[in-house]
Amino acid sequence: MLITDRERLRDDIAGWAGRYGRERSSLLxxxxxxxxxxxxxxDHAMQIVADLxxxxxxxxxxxxSFYSFLSLTRQGKYVIRLCRTISCDMAGKESVAxxxxxxxxxxxxxxxxxxxxxxxxxNCLGMCDQGPAMLVNDKVxxxxxxxxxxxxxxxxxxxxxxxxxxxxxx
Amino acid sequence: xxxxxxxxxxxxxxxxxQVKTPxxxxxxxxxxxxxxxxxxVKVPMGTTILEAAVxxxxxxxxxxxxADLCVAGVCRVCVVDVEGQxxxxxxxxxxxxxxxxxxxxxxxxxxxxxxxxxxxxxxxxGECYCCARNNNCELQSLAKExxxxxxxxxxxxxxxxxxDRSSYAVLRDMNKCVLCRRCVRTCIDLQEVGVLEVAHxxxxxKVETFMDKPLGEVICINxxxxxxxxxxxxxxxxxxxxxxxxxxxxxTKHVVIQTAPSPRSAIGECFGLPPxxxxxxxxxxxxxxxxxxxxxxxxxxxxxxxxxxxxxxxLRLKKALVDGDKSVKLPQFTxxxxxWVKYIEHFHPDMLDHLSTAKSPQQMFGTLIxxxxxxxxxxxxANIVSVAVMPCSAKKFECNRPEMTSSGYKDVDxxxxxxxxxxxxxxxxxxxxxxxxxxxDDPFGTATGSGVIFGATGGVMESALRTVIELVTGKKxxxxxxxxxxxxxxxxxxxxxxxxxxPDVGPVPDLLKRYFNDWNWLKGATVKVxxxxxxxxxxxxxxxxxxxxxxxxxxxxxxxxxxGGCLGGGGQPIPTSPEIRKARxxxxxxxxxxxxxxxxxxxxxxxxxxxxxxxxxxxxxxxxKLLHTHYTARGKYIIVV
Numbered sequence: 001m002l003i004t005d006r007e008r009l010r011d012d013i014a015g016w017a018g019r020y021g022r023e024r025s026s027l028l029x030x031x032x033x034x035x036x037x038x039x040x041x042x043d044h045a046m047q048i049v050a051d052l053x054x055x056x057x058x059x060x061x062x063x064x065s066f067y068s069f070l071s072l073t074r075q076g077k078y079v080i081r082l083c084r085t086i087s088c089d090m091a092g093k094e095s096v097a098x099x100x101x102x103x104x105x106x107x108x109x110x111x112x113x114x115x116x117x118x119x120x121x122x123n124c125l126g127m128c129d130q131g132p133a134m135l136v137n138d139k140v141x142x143x144x145x146x147x148x149x150x151x152x153x154x155x156x157x158x159x160x161x162x163x164x165x166x167x168x169x170x
Numbered sequence: 171x172x173x174x175x176x177x178x179x180x181x182x183x184x185x186x187x188q189v190k191t192p193x194x195x196x197x198x199x200x201x202x203x204x205x206x207x208x209x210x211v212k213v214p215m216g217t218t219i220l221e222a223a224v225x226x227x228x229x230x231x232x233x234x235x236x237a238d239l240c241v242a243g244v245c246r247v248c249v250v251d252v253e254g255q256x257x258x259x260x261x262x263x264x265x266x267x268x269x270x271x272x273x274x275x276x277x278x279x280x281x282x283x284x285x286x287x288x289x290x291x292x293x294x295x296g297e298c299y300c301c302a303r304n305n306n307c308e309l310q311s312l313a314k315e316x317x318x319x320x321x322x323x324x325x326x327x328x329x330x331x332x333x334d335r336s337s338y339a340v341l342r343d344m345n346k347c348v349l350c351r352r353c354v355r356t357c358i359d360l361q362e363v364g365v366l367e368v369a370h371x372x373x374x375x376k377v378e379t380f381m382d383k384p385l386g387e388v389i390c391i392n393x394x395x396x397x398x399x400x401x402x403x404x405x406x407x408x409x410x411x412x413x414x415x416x417x418x419x420x421x422t423k424h425v426v427i428q429t430a431p432s433p434r435s436a437i438g439e440c441f442g443l444p445p446x447x448x449x450x451x452x453x454x455x456x457x458x459x460x461x462x463x464x465x466x467x468x469x470x471x472x473x474x475x476x477x478x479x480x481x482x483x484x485l486r487l488k489k490a491l492v493d494g495d496k497s498v499k500l501p502q503f504t505x506x507x508x509x510w511v512k513y514i515e516h517f518h519p520d521m522l523d524h525l526s527t528a529k530s531p532q533q534m535f536g537t538l539i540x541x542x543x544x545x546x547x548x549x550x551x552a553n554i555v556s557v558a559v560m561p562c563s564a565k566k567f568e569c570n571r572p573e574m575t576s577s578g579y580k581d582v583d584x585x586x587x588x589x590x591x592x593x594x595x596x597x598x599x600x601x602x603x604x605x606x607x608x609x610x611d612d613p614f615g616t617a618t619g620s621g622v623i624f625g626a627t628g629g630v631m632e633s634a635l636r637t638v639i640e641l642v643t644g645k646k647x648x649x650x651x652x653x654x655x656x657x658x659x660x661x662x663x664x665x666x667x668x669x670x671x672x673p674d675v676g677p678v679p680d681l682l683k684r685y686f687n688d689w690n691w692l693k694g695a696t697v698k699v700x701x702x703x704x705x706x707x708x709x710x711x712x713x714x715x716x717x718x719x720x721x722x723x724x725x726x727x728x729x730x731x732x733x734g735g736c737l738g739g740g741g742q743p744i745p746t747s748p749e750i751r752k753a754r755x756x757x758x759x760x761x762x763x764x765x766x767x768x769x770x771x772x773x774x775x776x777x778x779x780x781x782x783x784x785x786x787x788x789x790x791x792x793x794x795k796l797l798h799t800h801y802t803a804r805g806k807y808i809i810v811v
Contacts (some may be wrong), residue, residue, distance in 0.1 A: 043381050043810040056364025057808065058380050063379075065369040072381075 001044060004146030010048055012037065017052045027063055031070055032079060040074040047121075068120075076111045078156045080104075081122035081135040099146035103153050116157070184200040199504075205271045205569045219250055219272055219733040230274055231283065231312055234350035235262040235288075236399055236749040238733065240359055242351050246286050247312065250274050258282055263396035267451040284316050292323035294402070295330065295345035301403040306744055308401035308792070309348060336386030338570050339408055339563040339740075340394060346404040352398035353405060360733065361617040362706040363513065377404075378668025381810050389516050389806050391705065393509035393731045394563030394587075394740015406564045407741060409603050410584040411594055417555040417583075418461040425555045426464040426543075427457055428535045431472070432561035432625035432736040435757035439743040439750075440592030441602045446753030448761050450605030456595045457470070457559075460606070468558070469621025471615040471768035475506060476633050477681075478528040478797055480770075481788035483726050485685060499523040501700070501715070501724040504630050506530045508568035509731025511801065513705045518712055519803030527798040531624065532558045532565055533574050536581030537796045542783045546613060551577060557584045559591045561625070561739035564731065576796050616773045619761070619768035626755045627703035628659040628666065629736030635659075635670060635699065636769045642689050644676020647769065652705055654768055659699065660759075662734065662752070664707040668721060681771075681780065681787055700727040705736050 016033045020026035027049065034045050041064045045135075055156075064070045082097055101107060104117050111118040127133035129162040130142035141152060201212045204222045213222045223230050234245035243263030250261045253271035258279060261272075267537070273279065290309065298304050326345075334342040345481070350366070354377060359364045365388055365421055369378040379388045397405045417423045429450075438447035454465045483502050483738050489495040505526045514521060536558070540551040558565060562585070568574065569582035586594070595602055620636055623629035635656055636647045646653040650670075658668040675689035700721050702711050714721045721727065732739045735749035737758060769774060784793045 006434075026619060043808070046380075056358060056367075058364045058367040058378075059358065061378070061380050062367040066371050068371075071807050 001043075006044065009038070009042075009045055009125075013045065013048045013052060017049075020087035022053050024053065024055060024103045026062065027055075028067075029150075030077040031064055032066070033062070035070050038074075039077070040071050068122075074111070075113070076116050077160060078119035078136055079120060080114060081117045081120045081125075082108075083123070083125045083127065083131065083133045083135075087128035088133055094133040095146050096132050096134065096144050096149060099149040103150060117153070120144070176273070176683050179267075182806070190486075193404055202266055203269050204266050205269070205688045207272070208275055213266060215267055216265045219252070219259070219264045219266060219270075220248060222266060223261065223272075223274065226645060228274055230261045231315060232262055233312065233348065233401055234352060236352050236355075237749075238360060238399065239355040241425065241598065242355065243767050245290075245348070245350050247283055249279055249282050249286075251279050256771075259365065270732065280316075286316070287312055287316050287318060287321040290348050291321055291325060293326065294348060295326040295328070296403070301346070302406045302409070303403035303744075307403060310402075312583050315589065334385050335391060335408070336384030337390035337392065337408065338567040340385055340390065340397060341406050341408050342385055343404055343406070344376060346402045348402055348404070348648060349375065349377065351377070351402055352399040353377060356399050357397045360706060361391075361395055361704065361731075362679075362709055363389070363391055363393070366396065380808050383808065389804075390810055391512040391516065391731060392564035392567045392740070393705070395732060397563060397740050398744055398746045400743065400744075407587050407590065408512040408566055409590055410566075410586065411597075412592050413498060414555075414557055414584050414586065414594070422553055423555045424463050424549050424553055425461070425557065426466060426539055427462040427557045427559060428466045428468045428471075428539075429453060429457070429533070429559040430468045430532070430561060430625065430736065431622045431758060431761075432739060432742065432754070433591060434560050435625065435754045435761070436561065436742045437588050437592050437595075437751065438603065439605070440589060441596075443603060445759040446755075447603075448757050449602055450761070452602050452605050453559075453591075453595075454610060455605050455608045456600045457591075457597070459600055459605070460594055460598045462557070464611040466535065466539070466614050467610040467621070468535055468623070469617030469774070470735045470775060471531040471538065472621035472624045472633070473617055473773045473776050474534055474797070475528055475531050475624075475641060475786045476620060476630075476637050476770035477565055477665065477776060477780075478534075478793060479504065479526045479630075479637050480634050480641070481682065481685070482526055482528060483634070484642075484682070485670050485789060486727060488686065490744065490796060501721065501727045504726075504728045506624065506630055507729060507736070508562065508564040508731045510685060510705065510708060512564065512567070512804075513708065514712075515732060515802055515804040516806045519528075519711070519805055521712065521715075522801045522803060525801060527794075527800065529574075529799045530565075530568065530620075530799055532560060532585070532652075534797050534801070535583055536569065536574070537577045538779075538783075540577035540579050540581060544777065551579050554579075555583050556581070557586060558582050559586050561588055561736045561742045562732075563587060563740035565741070566593050573799055576799075589741065589743055592743070613775065613778070617775075618770055618773045619763065619765035620770040621773075622762045623758055625736045625758045626660075627662065627730050628701045628728065629735060629758070630777075631699055631701050631726070632656045633770055634726065635697075637771045638697070640668065640769060641679055641682065641771060642663040642672060642676070642692055643674055645674070653763065655763075659701050662703075662748070662755075664702060664704060666701040667724070670699065671695075672697060679771075684787060685789075697726070698724045700724045702727070702740075703730040705731050705747070 016030045020029045026138050034041050044046045046060040050060045106112055108119050125133045127142050132144050134141045134144045202215050203210055204221050209226050211222050211226050220230055230248050234242045241263045248261040249258040250275040252259045329345045330560040331344040353366045358364050368375050389534045417425050434450040435448050438449045439445055457465050480663045486498050489498040490500055490590050503524045537555050541558050544551040565585040569585050572773050574581045618634035639647050659666055672692050672695050675693045678686045711721050737754040
């Protein structure tokens with residue numbers, strides 16, 4: 001990691017610590033902010049957080065490794081989480097899963113080489129009556145069909161393509 | 171089925187949580203009656219069922235519970251049946267808040283416990299007869315207690331994890347871990363070092379270091395307190411007995427061993443004796459029987475440490491008080507505990523200048539054996555193998571420090587823990603309590619009572635004060651303290667503070683004439699000293715010093731990494747508890763009072779070595795080269811690649 005990157009990370013974390021306080025209870029919100037901005041909670045970030053909150057890095061690690069929405073390795077820009085619990089399974093999650101694997105060319109638990117997508121399983125999104133359910137970053141998709149998968153992925157790609165930036169600038 | 175209507179499906183347990191109004195309103199904090207297995211006991215409110223049962227002499231098995239640690243309630247071995255509760259409750263974590271009836275061995279309870287044990291065994295890899303904790307394992311004895319005669323839920327036949335051998339001191343075998351979290355609570359709460367924590371979730375949870383790095387690469391101070399509290403063989407000390415036996419069996423090697431004071435008061439526990447049975451002289455015979463050529467007493471260099479550290483303190487005081495030298499750092503910290511030294515190197519590297527440069531007694535002895543002793547007996551130091559029996563796992567790291575080679579060789583080749591020594595002795599076919607006594611070997615002879623009390627917290631300070639008071643005032647310590655027992659700094663309080671008056675000064679002894687002309691600058695002075703044990707307390711004291719508190723005005727502070735000092739060290743027999751440590755301390759202090767010579771500077775062998783070998787006196791050039799060391803500012807950043 002470059003020194004400038006480290007300094008940026010330190011400044012960011014110090015800012016969040018200022019906002020959420022330096023108590024033990026501020027740990028999760030700070031980690032969530034780190035995850036949101038850097039798509040991972042790095043070992044370096046964990047040690048900075050520990051230092052600022054006056055706890056041990058190992059305690060931060062214990063928390064960061066516990067929650068599945070915090071990741072130690074860098075995730076893609078879009079994290080797709082497909083529900084694998086029984087209602088979604090019976091509603092046909094497997095064909096959706098297969099479509100996702102096909103379209104992205106990766107398996108569950110993996111990230112595409114271009115860093116765009118991470119594919120993960122989720123355990124119940126609370127959408128049991130509208131399965132199969134899928135979460136793309138913060139957005140929930142219900143009653144997903146394999147045909148829709150293609151559209152959803154395409155939407156994501158378009159949102160960050162060169163055209164998207166181009167349009168925004170004008 | 172008819173009562174289904176009356177009983178809602180909401181958990182029944184919520185009924186009982188509505189605490190019935192106590193007999194009188196002021197009863198909060200009062201006593202409450204618990205009925206356990208038909209016996210009544212009055213206990214203060216908030217007492218756990220387990221504590222109440224102990225009061226009645228009723229045994230409830232435990233695994234994750236430990237006297238030194240906070241409540242965890244994770245292993246579920248101590249479940250009991252509480253009347254009115256739908257499910258079984260954990261006795262160690264159930265505070266009694268109202269009169270309750272408890273049954274500790276109903277069929278339901280016995281079945282549940284047996285299930286818990288069976289489930290733990292289904293994930294506990296390894297065979298008991300090739301385990302370091304065979305016969306001293308809490309899981310093994312639980313299995314026996316509950317009559318486990320087959321693996322109900324199977325037994326792993328393959329190791330899941332590789333044994334972590336990266337640390338000089340502590341070996342981690344996570345295949346044997348039962349996730350009781352005792353090591354976690356020890357490391358984070360008791361010692362506040364923070365090496366181990368449970369990572370991940372559910373069936374994937376595992377006790378890990380930061381980013382699951384090898385133990386040798388994280389910020390571990392090697393204190394070994396986790397070993398002492400591990401119920402199974404998941405954590406153990408790095409055992410060099412094979413190498414030591416090989417050296418003994420090699421006829422070209424001259425194998426010498428030094429024994430520290432703490433193991434003597436504890437090694438009997440490995441042979442079934444009650445804690446606090448001194449075994450000093452039996453151990454000498456046993457070690458000679460094992461094949462060690464010479465058995466020396468580490469207390470000799472403990473006495474030497476006192477003279478070196480005491481002189482260093484007086485020099486620092488003079489520089490600061492008389493010469494007005496601002497660069498001199500006070501208070502001076504002791505440097506005998508290698509766990510503490512590594513702690514300050516990691517966590518407070520900017521305060522390393524406070525640390526006395528004197529080596530620990532073990533390393534001083536190692537240097538002297540390969541220089542003074544080798545010369546005296548015409549032995550090539552290359553052929554000397556120097557072994558140390560220590561109550562400590564951090565000593566294994568210390569003797570492997572690259573700077574510990576001032577004799578030109580590795581000063582101490584192997585550090586043995588008390589447990590490993592007991593292992594060697596029983597391997598030689600000796601039952602320790604049954605063998606005759608014998609004394610230590612010359613030229614270092616028997617040391618003083620001051621050396622012995624190094625083993626207990628406050629001991630280094632007491633020894634140093636005995637010597638400094640006598641050297642400065644020229645009077646006997648007995649005139650100030652009855653029987654030379656400096657009681658204010660004894661005991662097990664985590665942090666202690668004392669002030670010692672120097673009302674009058676005497677002539678400067680010959681030994682120190684090269685540094686001081688007179689003691690007049692100390693006349694009427696008050697020496698302020700501090701004592702603390704356990705790195706959590708050390709942290710408090712260091713923070714106090716940074717904040718300019720009471721301890722910033724101290725002149726000399728003793729730090730010990732382990733709770734209770736060396737006698738509670740990570741190399742001592744397992745188990746440990748406040749009572750056991752107290753018994754060991756009593757043994758140490760009673761041994762001290764039995765010595766004829768009880769002050770380090772009265773040890774004739776010390777005068778001998780200053781006359782013959784360290785000819786320019788304490789803190790002189792030769793002693794600086796051989797008996798002093800330097801420290802590394804390590805910091806606490808963990809590099810992950």
